[in-house]
Amino acid sequence: MPGVFAEVRDAGQVWRGASGVADVRTGRPVGPHMRHRVGSITKTFTAAAVMQQVEQGRIQLDAPIGRYLPQLVPGQRGVKITVRMLLNHTSGIPEYLPYAFPSLKEWPSLPDMSPESLDDNRFRQFDPAELIKMGLSAPAAGEPGSTPGVYSNTNYLLLGRLLEKVTGTTAENYITKNVIRRAGLKHTEFPDRPRIKGPHSRMYEAFFGLVDPPRDYSVYNMSWVMMGAGLVSTMEDLNRFYDELLAGRIVNRSSLAQMKRVVSVISQEGYPIEYGLGLTKATSPCGILWGHDGSAWGAVTMSWTRADGKRQMSVAMNLARWNMPDSSGIPQPHPIDHALSTFQQQAMCGNGKAQAENAEAGKR
Numbered sequence: 001m002p003g004v005f006a007e008v009r010d011a012g013q014v015w016r017g018a019s020g021v022a023d024v025r026t027g028r029p030v031g032p033h034m035r036h037r038v039g040s041i042t043k044t045f046t047a048a049a050v051m052q053q054v055e056q057g058r059i060q061l062d063a064p065i066g067r068y069l070p071q072l073v074p075g076q077r078g079v080k081i082t083v084r085m086l087l088n089h090t091s092g093i094p095e096y097l098p099y100a101f102p103s104l105k106e107w108p109s110l111p112d113m114s115p116e117s118l119d120d121n122r123f124r125q126f127d128p129a130e131l132i133k134m135g136l137s138a139p140a141a142g143e144p145g146s147t148p149g150v151y152s153n154t155n156y157l158l159l160g161r162l163l164e165k166v167t168g169t170t171a172e173n174y175i176t177k178n179v180i181r182r183a184g185l186k187h188t189e190f191p192d193r194p195r196i197k198g199p200h201s202r203m204y205e206a207f208f209g210l211v212d213p214p215r216d217y218s219v220y221n222m223s224w225v226m227m228g229a230g231l232v233s234t235m236e237d238l239n240r241f242y243d244e245l246l247a248g249r250i251v252n253r254s255s256l257a258q259m260k261r262v263v264s265v266i267s268q269e270g271y272p273i274e275y276g277l278g279l280t281k282a283t284s285p286c287g288i289l290w291g292h293d294g295s296a297w298g299a300v301t302m303s304w305t306r307a308d309g310k311r312q313m314s315v316a317m318n319l320a321r322w323n324m325p326d327s328s329g330i331p332q333p334h335p336i337d338h339a340l341s342t343f344q345q346q347a348m349c350g351n352g353k354a355q356a357e358n359a360e361a362g363k364r
Contacts, residue, residue, distance in 0.1 A: 001020060001339075002020050002022075002024050002030075003318045004020055005031065005235065006018075006235055006314060006347070007238075007239055010310065016235070018032045018034075022201035024204070030201050031199065033199065035232050035233065035234055037222070037232055038238065038294050038303075039229040039299065040228060040292060041229075041294040041303055043156050044292050045278075046175065047279070048245060051277065052178055053167065055254075058166040063083060064081065065085075065158065068162050077144070080144040084277070085145055085155075086156070086158055086162075088149060088261075089150060089155055090142075090144070090149035092141050093152055094140065094141040094150065099134035099135075099138065101121060104117060115207045118211075123194060128160060128161065132161070136154070147264050147265075148272060149265040149275070153229065155228075159171075171227055183240060183241045183244040185233070185241055187234040188231060188237045189233075191230065194220055194222075195218075201318040202218045207320075217297035220296070222296070236314075239305075242290070247309065258276075262276045263276075279292065280292050284344070285345060289304040291303045291305055298319070300316070300319070302340075313343075315343065315344075
């Protein structure tokens with residue numbers, strides 16, 4: 001791992017730390033203040049914006065998406081798929097990514113993939129409608145409303161178009177004004193160019209060993225995934241955002257309760273996760289965590305808040321998909337995974353063993 005940086009909050013105390021380099025060629029160090037592509041953490045921002053419109057009566061969670069976007073989702077799909085199903089990935093609409101990036105067509109079958117499309121699309125300007133059409137034209141990932149759901153960025157591109165329809169402005173503008181600014185975030189934005197503004201690290205993509213040495217993709221046109229994973233932020237901003245959201249200051253308590261209603265969803269990596277409306281639920285030795293993780297080419301980020309609100313962590317890494325596959329193409333555990341898990345437990349639990357023992361004693 002070239003570089004890692006984080007912010008951890010424990011009640012009124014804040015710790016920020018960084019280790020390693022932001023540029024393997026020059027040795028420039030990473031710093032905890034750096035901006036980073038935070039990937040699918042963007043989905044929580046988009047979901048919060050949708051819930052604000054639900055509160056105002058412009059969107060109904062269980063209304064069919066075809067009521068709002070009949071041209072984009074016509075026919076029976078538009079009738080069966082609800083706004084809620086888009087938010088929690090139970091729509092059955094598959095991922096468009098393998099079609100926008102043809103060399104990833106066999107995802108997640110590593111032996112049959114190539115990183116060629118990563119370079120081909122570096123400066124390509126995608127139209128969201130084009131990407132949505134790719135997802136809707138592909139074989140369905142499941143029946144609308146069935147579980148486990150299947151994680152799909154197509155869902156969140158549709159939610160972006162829904163926001164535009166009901167607000168009369170772009171989804172980026174609406175989220176910036178009503179979510180990002182409302183939370184008081186100073187370094188979070190949707191990029192309007194391939195280069196990141198402000199201090200940031202280079203971002204190295206290993207693609208499970210298929211890119212060796214890892215290649216820098218910090219300069220990239222993010223139009224391929226904007227409403228689902230396009231945001232740039234800092235670890236400080238992410239902790240502040242989830243603190244504001246989970247305290248009921250971005251959406252109301254009723255909306256927050258809806259966001260926390262989880263179902264089983266199969267992640268892009270193929271394992272089950274508990275997913276609500278733009279929020280992921282995880283279990284730690286010291287209790288339930290709420291948040292999200294995300295990746296872009298060369299960048300990985302995780303942001304978690306403990307259910308009691310007392311501890312938070314946001315951590316960024318400037319190397320993505322570091323796991324090497326075995327002979328059958330299955331990515332294998334890596335020491336980085338263990339180090340990351342250890343850091344997360346320390347950040348969220350402090351003395352994790354003592355916390356776990358106390359929790360178990362409380363159950364008895």
